[in-house]
Amino acid sequence: MNTTAESTAARSFLGVLLVGIVAGVLAAVAMLVTMGILRLAFGWPTPTELIFDRLFPLLTVEFFIGSLVKAGGYTPLKLQGVYGALAGQVAVAAIGGVIYSWYLNRLEQRQRSDNVDPGIFDARGWRLIVPGVLVATALFVILLWPTLITNYHGLPPARARIIASLEMLISFSVCGFGIMLFHALMSARPAQSSAKSARGRTTGRRRFLALGIGAALSIALDGLLRRLYRIGTFAYDGRQYGGPGVQKITPIRPRDEFYQVSKNLIDPMIVRDSWRLDIVGQVENPQIYSFADIAAMPAVEQETTLLCISYGIGSGLCSNAMWKGVPLPRLLAQVKLKPNVTTVLFRAADGYYETFRFEKAMEPTTLVAYEMNGEPLLQGHGFPLRLIVPGLYGEKNPKWLTRIELLDEADARLHRRHGCGFYKQQGWGRLGDAIPTHSRFDAPQVAGDHFAQPFILGRMAELRGMAFGGDRGISKVEISTDDGETWEEAEISYPGTRISWSLWRYEWTPKEVGKSQLVVRATDGDGKLQISEYRDQVPDGATGFHHVRASVVAS
Numbered sequence: 001m002n003t004t005a006e007s008t009a010a011r012s013f014l015g016v017l018l019v020g021i022v023a024g025v026l027a028a029v030a031m032l033v034t035m036g037i038l039r040l041a042f043g044w045p046t047p048t049e050l051i052f053d054r055l056f057p058l059l060t061v062e063f064f065i066g067s068l069v070k071a072g073g074y075t076p077l078k079l080q081g082v083y084g085a086l087a088g089q090v091a092v093a094a095i096g097g098v099i100y101s102w103y104l105n106r107l108e109q110r111q112r113s114d115n116v117d118p119g120i121f122d123a124r125g126w127r128l129i130v131p132g133v134l135v136a137t138a139l140f141v142i143l144l145w146p147t148l149i150t151n152y153h154g155l156p157p158a159r160a161r162i163i164a165s166l167e168m169l170i171s172f173s174v175c176g177f178g179i180m181l182f183h184a185l186m187s188a189r190p191a192q193s194s195a196k197s198a199r200g201r202t203t204g205r206r207r208f209l210a211l212g213i214g215a216a217l218s219i220a221l222d223g224l225l226r227r228l229y230r231i232g233t234f235a236y237d238g239r240q241y242g243g244p245g246v247q248k249i250t251p252i253r254p255r256d257e258f259y260q261v262s263k264n265l266i267d268p269m270i271v272r273d274s275w276r277l278d279i280v281g282q283v284e285n286p287q288i289y290s291f292a293d294i295a296a297m298p299a300v301e302q303e304t305t306l307l308c309i310s311y312g313i314g315s316g317l318c319s320n321a322m323w324k325g326v327p328l329p330r331l332l333a334q335v336k337l338k339p340n341v342t343t344v345l346f347r348a349a350d351g352y353y354e355t356f357r358f359e360k361a362m363e364p365t366t367l368v369a370y371e372m373n374g375e376p377l378l379q380g381h382g383f384p385l386r387l388i389v390p391g392l393y394g395e396k397n398p399k400w401l402t403r404i405e406l407l408d409e410a411d412a413r414l415h416r417r418h419g420c421g422f423y424k425q426q427g428w429g430r431l432g433d434a435i436p437t438h439s440r441f442d443a444p445q446v447a448g449d450h451f452a453q454p455f456i457l458g459r460m461a462e463l464r465g466m467a468f469g470g471d472r473g474i475s476k477v478e479i480s481t482d483d484g485e486t487w488e489e490a491e492i493s494y495p496g497t498r499i500s501w502s503l504w505r506y507e508w509t510p511k512e513v514g515k516s517q518l519v520v521r522a523t524d525g526d527g528k529l530q531i532s533e534y535r536d537q538v539p540d541g542a543t544g545f546h547h548v549r550a551s552v553v554a555s
């Protein structure tokens with residue numbers, strides 16, 4: 001009968017706890033390494049990303065914006081989420097380790113008899129670990145079901161769902177078997193009962209091995225996290241475009257200046273040859289397209305401006321590009337729509353989704369686009385294919401498109417219950433998705449609510465900016481230099497198109513020293529004046545004129 005301190009039978013409470021925690025933490029590191037490798041090498045979504053995407057639309061806009069402000073921006077908020085998720089997974093695995101350790105200890109107390117090493121993969125352990133892994137996987141598959149269509153290399157939704165489930169089965173298995181392995185190493189005994197010293201030496205050696213493997217895994221995890229961070233969206237925080245350098249077409253070379261917004265920690269990096277677009281739902285003839293299929297269709301080129309619903313008056317979440325792609329009505333003609341279609345739902349490789357009315361989908365300027373400014377879409381803007389929907393807020397333009405679903409009214413109603421878009425479900429854009437008319441000062445440089453440099457009395461200064469009327473065009477831009485008392489027409493220096501912005505210029509020669517409020521307002525192509533009433537961008541999109549203070553000095 002073994003009664004020595006090294007005995008695993010009847011281990012002390014503290015011993016059970018400690019061995020369990022260490023085994024759980026090391027197993028968690030092994031699991032995170034597995035997740036990181038699958039994510040980096042194959043674009044398989046991590047449960048962390050899926051949980052974020054599952055929870056995000058359920059938050060209210062106010063809560064989301066509140067947290068964002070508290071964190072100091074979208075990027076810091078995303079990072080806090082990642083740290084929380086990593087810590088959470090380690091904690092859950094540690095609890096798993098303790099349960100396993102306690103369970104084995106109880107068995108040994110009961111059986112007492114043997115002092116034979118049960119080996120690393122203790123048969124009694126399997127009975128807890130295998131059901132544990134299966135139950136955890138099943139639970140996650142059920143809870144995360146709507147987001148399982150995510151695949152960062154662009155597999156179509158049906159296959160993406162299988163892969164995402166498999167990812168969890170594999171990584172949870174690594175965690176479960178990791179707990180068994182590390183627990184066995186931490187509580188090891190020699191195979192045959194022998195001298196106390198030999199027993200102690202073997203135990204020490206096995207524990208050393210466990211910690212060595214743990215250290216190697218930690219180094220691997222650190223390297224993986226660094227690589228994932230580098231390809232992540234943390235380098236920009238909703239990149240803006242504006243200021244004196246604004247050009248007719250926002251350049252993407254040598255540097256990408258087109259504004260950028262993404263819900264993701266790491267954007268999809270789609271492998272064009274395994275990517276597919278499928279069209280399903282209320283159609284006679286569902287189709288799956290490869291990139292080559294789409295590229296072979298007759299295409300159009302069209303200049304279109306995008307603007308985010310979180311564009312603040314005078315800010316920069318807005319840019320203009322020349323897009324090339326296939327008009328959506330032309331694509332939909334190939335699948336033979338049933339007559340009862342009312343709504344179109346779009347799904348993307350990152351699990352993003354959006355809907356809009358069928359009539360909007362059938363406009364000839366609604367495109368599935370694969371080029372911007374004469375180049376393949378950049379990765380951050382939706383490579384290889386995104387939607388361009390003139391006149392609707394940016395969120396209605398899904399990037400990394402993988403599926404188009406045609407819905408009848410019953411499907412649409414069901415979908416509206418579950419939320420009709422990733423941001424929309426939070427409550428953005430409750431009053432509609434049409435972009436109201438905007439105008440802005442870009443030059444001279446604006447710093448917050450005032451021009452950065454004073455103007456000189458009697459010296460002509462050139463004011464410049466943009467005006468954007470959604471899908472209604474711009475017919476007139478006016479400037480006031482007396483806080484809206486009187487208005488003068490600006491020159492439209494670049495008219496753009498009905499679905500893109502116009503650039504304007506105005507020559508101002510200040511006639512009085514002191515402070516004055518400059519204001520810009522635009523009239524859209526239908527003759528409707530921009531809304532003057534100030535409204536913040538949260539949650540329904542901003543309205544109001546751009547006011548900028550100027551100070552005029554005597555030369």
Ligand SMILES: Nc1nc2c(c(=O)[nH]1)N[C@H]1C(S)=C(S)[C@@H](COP(=O)(O)O)O[C@H]1N2
Nearest residue numbers: 259260261262263308348352394395398399
């Ligand atoms: N798949 C996917 N599409 C997306 C988003 C996203 O996070 N994922 N963000 C949307 C939002 S909120 C905006 S404003 C536009 C921004 O497009 P851009 O980054 O190319 O400027 O993309 C939209 N499409």
Ligand SMILES: [Mo]
Nearest residue numbers: 308309394395
């Ligand atoms: Mo947006």
